[in-house]
Each structure stands twice: as C-alpha cells, then as structure tokens.
Amino acid sequence: MSPLDLALISVLGAVAALPQNVAGFGFALVLAPLLVLFIDPEETVIIVNILAMLSATAVVWRLRHAVAWRTVGILFAASFVGMPFGLLVLLVVEPAVIQVLIALAVLSGTLALARGLTIGGNTAIAAAAGVAGGFLRTSTSAAGPPVILYLQARSLPPDPFRATGSFFLMATGAVAIVLYAATGSLDADIGLAVGAATPGVAIGTAAGALFAGRVNERAFRRLVTVLLVATAVTALVTAFLG
Numbered sequence: 001m002s003p004l005d006l007a008l009i010s011v012l013g014a015v016a017a018l019p020q021n022v023a024g025f026g027f028a029l030v031l032a033p034l035l036v037l038f039i040d041p042e043e044t045v046i047i048v049n050i051l052a053m054l055s056a057t058a059v060v061w062r063l064r065h066a067v068a069w070r071t072v073g074i075l076f077a078a079s080f081v082g083m084p085f086g087l088l089v090l091l092v093v094e095p096a097v098i099q100v101l102i103a104l105a106v107l108s109g110t111l112a113l114a115r116g117l118t119i120g121g122n123t124a125i126a127a128a129a130g131v132a133g134g135f136l137r138t139s140t141s142a143a144g145p146p147v148i149l150y151l152q153a154r155s156l157p158p159d160p161f162r163a164t165g166s167f168f169l170m171a172t173g174a175v176a177i178v179l180y181a182a183t184g185s186l187d188a189d190i191g192l193a194v195g196a197a198t199p200g201v202a203i204g205t206a207a208g209a210l211f212a213g214r215v216n217e218r219a220f221r222r223l224v225t226v227l228l229v230a231t232a233v234t235a236l237v238t239a240f241l242g
Contacts, residue, residue, distance in 0.1 A: 010200035021208025024162030053173025078130025086138030
C-alpha cells in the first residue's frame with residue numbers, strides 16, 4: 001500500500017468512528033464501501049473488522065455501566081454458530097451475493113419496524129439475531145444490522161442500545177480476528193493498514209463521544225432508522241458496482 005492509501009484509510013477511519021459512537025453501529029457501513037474501491041475485498045473485510053472492533057471497544061469502555069449483559073451474552077454465544085460459516089463464505093462465495101442478501105434483509109426489517117412491528121425479546125429471537133450477526137461479521141464485516149434490528153425492536157434507551165450493540169461488535173470482532181489468523185488470512189499489509197488507521201479511529205471516536213451526549217432519544221431512534229436504510233442502500237450499490 002502506498003503512503004497515500006494509508007493516509008486515506010486513516011481519514012476514512014476517523015469518519016467511520018463517528019456513527020459508531022453516536023448510534024452504536026455504522027463503522028463498517030461507512031468504511032467498507034469506500035475501502036473496497038482501492039483495496040482487495042477480502043483484505044477490506046478483515047481491516048474493517050479489526051478497526052470496527054477498536055472503535056466499539058472505546059464505546060463499551062465509556063458506557064460499560066449501561067451494557068445489557070444477559071442480552072449481549074445470548075447474542076455473543078449464538079454468534080459462534082454463524083461465524084465459521086461466514087468465514088467460509090468470505091473464502092469461497094462471491095461477495096456481491098451476500099451484499100444483496102444483507103440489503104434485502106435490512107430493508108425489509110427496517111420497514112417492518114417503522115410500521116410498528118414488535119418482535120419481542122425472547123431468547124430464541126436474540127439467538128437468531130446473534131447467529132446472523134456472527135455470520136455477517138466474518139463474511140462481510142457488517143455484523144450490526146440483525147443485532148441492531150433486534151435491539152431497536154426492544155426499544156432500549158440510547159445508552160444501553162449503544163453499549164450492548166458495541167459490546168457485541170467488539171466481542172465478535174475479537175473472535176473474527178482469531179479465525180482470520182487461524183486460516184492464514186492476516187498479512188503485513190493488513191497490519192500496516194490497521195496501524196495507519198488507528199490514530200484516525202481514535203480521533204473519530206473522541207469526536208463521536210462528544211456528539212453522542214447531545215442527541216435526544218427521539219432523534220436517536222430516527223438516526224438508527226436512517227443508518228439501517230443507508231446500510232441496505234450501500235450494500236446494494238456496492239454489490240451492483242462490483
């Protein structure tokens with residue numbers, strides 16, 4: 001990677017950290033579609049996973065008092081079922097296929113929630129969201145949508161919403177890195193990109209933390225809905241542009 005590439009990754013990492021800190025997700029939404037324009041798709045997924053984990057860790061530390069531990073425990077445990085299959089998809093399946101499926105699932109789920117759908121908070125639904133999130137974590141880096149849809153349907157207040165979603169992203173990100181290492185998917189270029197981007201992510205994280213305290217609950221709900229729709233649209237555009 002050239003010095004210009006590394007500088008650009010750092011800037012994009014700073015921008016991507018803003019929604020992660022304000023809404024509790026969105027890092028991959030911002031970074032992955034832009035990074036894939038000049039970096040190999042498989043490397044993009046791995047780089048975004050690592051950086052998203054770092055950003056989510058900062059959110060969890062700031063809001064550790066607000067984590068819904070029982071909920072995140074179910075989500076995280078269930079994600080172990082989905083992550084190996086997601087890794088397999090990353091290695092053998094055309095990424096555009098997964099992007100389209102993500103887009104359709106997120107759009108339909110967001111529309112249903114906007115129309116007042118209540119999916120409940122039972123263990124089976126949480127487990128299903130965790131499996132889907134784990135699958136998407138290792139295959140596309142976009143682990144957020146199924147878990148965020150679940151948390152949105154439960155109407156958690158903003159701080160528990162951010163903290164719980166971010167804990168899931170942090171924990172699954174750590175496991176994903178272990179899986180990537182076990183399959184020999186990590187290399188020097190990825191390490192260089194992560195190292196270059198980390199200062200930018202730190203700056204974006206600090207700025208996002210300041211904005212997060214200024215968003216009221218009604219605006220927060222709208223922001224989450226907008227980000228979910230943007231996730232779906234981004235996935236479709238990325239898939240069709242190749």
